[in-house]
Amino acid sequence: MKPVLRQLRGWMYRRYPAVSRGWYRKKLAGYERRWGLEDHAFTMEGFFRVFHEKFLGGKRPGRVYELVAGDGLVGSLGVWVEGLGEGWNAEAWEHRHFPLFSLKRTRLETKIHEGRLLKWSAKERKKDLIGITIRGSREATGVCREIRNGQIRPEWVGLWNPTMRPTWFQRMRSADYQLELVYQRMEFYRDKKR
Helix, strand or coil: CHHHHHHHHHHHHHCCCCCCHHHHHHHHHHHHCHHHHHHHCCCHHHHHHHHHHHHHCCCCCCEEEEECCCCCCCCCHHHHHHCCCCCCEEEEEECCHHHHHHHHHHCCCCEEEECCCCCCCCCCCCCCEEEEEECCHHHHHHHHHHHHCCCCCCCEEEEECCCCCCHHHHHHHHCCEEEEEEECCEEEEEECCC
């Protein structure tokens, strides 16, 4: 009975309006319970299985951008999708010296860019761009601007939100993206038009 009540509460939380920080935290809790994440996503491998099934399952492979990639291993979706053997490619941007050094040593098959991706050129606006993960607010602002201006339209976007404020939710919703799940303060949005 208890799991059913938790699922029901999660469903109700997902319908909360994002009008304040407290209400938004409840909304995020609802998305953390979605698709059995409480049961299956205690480890990163468990989360990747759910993510593969619900987000990538049946999708054509393409390119994933990792903005502020860190060392490229801890919490990295890019390294995971590259390892699937389904034809996915990742590109990573990192501006901090020590994480960049580690990234270059551990991700030999990934195209690595030194610096930040804040202003997009035609070179970055690739047709096969399927997903973006972002762990920096300046980069997130740049991605939201590119989407709003119609320059890029990835199928999904993962935004790290350590403050748990509804800012990114409101920006992505105004660009016709739907919050789908939350994992360790990373909010995953899917394009509603696809």
